[in-house]
Amino acid sequence: MSAIAVKEVKERVIADNDAVAESVRNKLKDKKVFLVNLMASPGAGKTTTLVRTIEALQPEYKVGVMEADVDSKVDAETIQKTGAKVIQLHTGGSCHMDADMTERGLESLGYDDLDVVFLENVGNLVCPAEFDVGAAKKVMILSVPEGHDKPLKYPLMFTVSECLLINKIDTAPVFDFDMDLLKSYVEKLNPDMPIIPVSSLKGDGFEQWISWLKNEIEAWKEND
Amino acid sequence: MSAIAVKEVKERVIADNDAVAESVRNKLKDKKVFLVNLMASPGAGKTTTLVRTIEALQPEYKVGVMEADVDSKVDAETIQKTGAKVIQLHTGGSCHMDADMTERGLESLGYDDLDVVFLENVGNLVCPAEFDVGAAKKVMILSVPEGHDKPLKYPLMFTVSECLLINKIDTAPVFDFDMDLLKSYVEKLNPDMPIIPVSSLKGDGFEQWISWLKNEIEAWKEND
Numbered sequence: 001m002s003a004i005a006v007k008e009v010k011e012r013v014i015a016d017n018d019a020v021a022e023s024v025r026n027k028l029k030d031k032k033v034f035l036v037n038l039m040a041s042p043g044a045g046k047t048t049t050l051v052r053t054i055e056a057l058q059p060e061y062k063v064g065v066m067e068a069d070v071d072s073k074v075d076a077e078t079i080q081k082t083g084a085k086v087i088q089l090h091t092g093g094s095c096h097m098d099a100d101m102t103e104r105g106l107e108s109l110g111y112d113d114l115d116v117v118f119l120e121n122v123g124n125l126v127c128p129a130e131f132d133v134g135a136a137k138k139v140m141i142l143s144v145p146e147g148h149d150k151p152l153k154y155p156l157m158f159t160v161s162e163c164l165l166i167n168k169i170d171t172a173p174v175f176d177f178d179m180d181l182l183k184s185y186v187e188k189l190n191p192d193m194p195i196i197p198v199s200s201l202k203g204d205g206f207e208q209w210i211s212w213l214k215n216e217i218e219a220w221k222e223n224d
Numbered sequence: 225m226s227a228i229a230v231k232e233v234k235e236r237v238i239a240d241n242d243a244v245a246e247s248v249r250n251k252l253k254d255k256k257v258f259l260v261n262l263m264a265s266p267g268a269g270k271t272t273t274l275v276r277t278i279e280a281l282q283p284e285y286k287v288g289v290m291e292a293d294v295d296s297k298v299d300a301e302t303i304q305k306t307g308a309k310v311i312q313l314h315t316g317g318s319c320h321m322d323a324d325m326t327e328r329g330l331e332s333l334g335y336d337d338l339d340v341v342f343l344e345n346v347g348n349l350v351c352p353a354e355f356d357v358g359a360a361k362k363v364m365i366l367s368v369p370e371g372h373d374k375p376l377k378y379p380l381m382f383t384v385s386e387c388l389l390i391n392k393i394d395t396a397p398v399f400d401f402d403m404d405l406l407k408s409y410v411e412k413l414n415p416d417m418p419i420i421p422v423s424s425l426k427g428d429g430f431e432q433w434i435s436w437l438k439n440e441i442e443a444w445k446e447n448d
Contacts, residue, residue, distance in 0.1 A: 072377050095319060125347065125348070146266055147267045150267060153296050154266060155294070
């Protein structure tokens with residue numbers, strides 16, 4: 001199969017996906033459910049961040065979680081302990097969630113008793129950036145041990161995201177992580193994106209993150 | 225486009241790729257060039273590992289490097305300082321290297337004055353695992369901050385790899401990383417794979433890693 005044919009198939013897949021994503025987003029608006037597409041590298045701390053975030057949102061908000069993994073269900077088991085409604089999605093080898101898989105996940109989770117749903121995407125900085133799943137907001141986590149040069153290497157992810165959490169900030173003394181340099185790289189790609197340093201393990205920075213999140217949830221609910 | 229049609233296209237792409245990979249591997253055998261496909265998450269320390277590895281192999285072996293990135297050339301610039309022959313490959317948005325891109329990279333690097341070539345694949349634990357690039361050996365790096373549960377979530381990568389470096393071992397006291405648990409997960413997927421804890425920053429474990437690598441290089445050269 002030629003490279004051009006593969007490229008054409010990919011473009012068609014992405015165009016089809018965008019159409020489904022738009023219909024997912026409209027349905028979520030209608031149901032007043034705020035969907036977050038949470039993206040990061042493997043091991044950046046998506047699940048730990050989710051657990052602390054859910055604890056901060058409950059009981060004011062009813063929270064659901066869709067755990068997307070190539071395989072396994074360890075994250076779903078961890079999330080279950082928060083009392084949030086959780087389902088596990090297996091992508092069947094795929095490196096990202098698409099809008100169609102997200103829609104089926106939402107149908108199975110149910111819309112009626114939920115205010116906020118988090119989709120924990122597959123750990124990957126490349127493919128998930130290309131696929132709109134119909135979320136209200138795309139949130140990205142970069143962890144300190146990964147290094148401050150990641151916006152240079154995975155620019156699309158930093159361009160499409162709408163809030164950037166810098167996790168494991170408590171380990172900064174151990175790593176050669178330059179926050180100012182990171183900010184300057186991100187600014188060139190996405191000048192208005194908030195950048196919030198957090199430690200999901202210890203809770204640092206969560207006041208700012210939860211405040212950003214609540215504002216966005218309320219704005220989504222009011223939007224007619 | 226239906227999910228079944230997409231799956232069929234993907235299967236055809238992978239079958240085509242496997243055929244090209246086999247011809248790349250035969251040519252490398254013929255030329256007595258040992259190609260390593262180095263795979264890891266973003267920020268696991270691929271480039272730092274490469275720099276120290278190249279320094280340990282030179283001048284006994286002549287080393288070439290192909291730096292694959294979605295974008296940017298920061299890693300190629302870092303590698304250049306070792307004196308190894310480096311080329312930068314851009315995947316044009318793709319989440320992995322395939323055999324065809326690898327072959328073109330090798331043609332541009334040239335086979336004649338090299339004993340060992342490292343392909344630094346795109347930082348990703350999903351897609352690179354599916355694409356044989358024609359390497360003599362697949363080496364994976366997992367870094368301590370990513371966590372010991374990664375074999376449960378990215379099983380294919382741990383199954384296809386032939387040597388596993390556990391990097392940033394010097395940061396183990398900061399993270400909740402259980403080496404015995406990691407080993408037990410890996411053993412279920414790939415019982416014979418050597419697991420070598422290293423610190424690419426400080427040099428711990430490099431004696432064992434370089435010894436494994438030199439044995440494999442010599443075996444490749446002797447193989448007719």
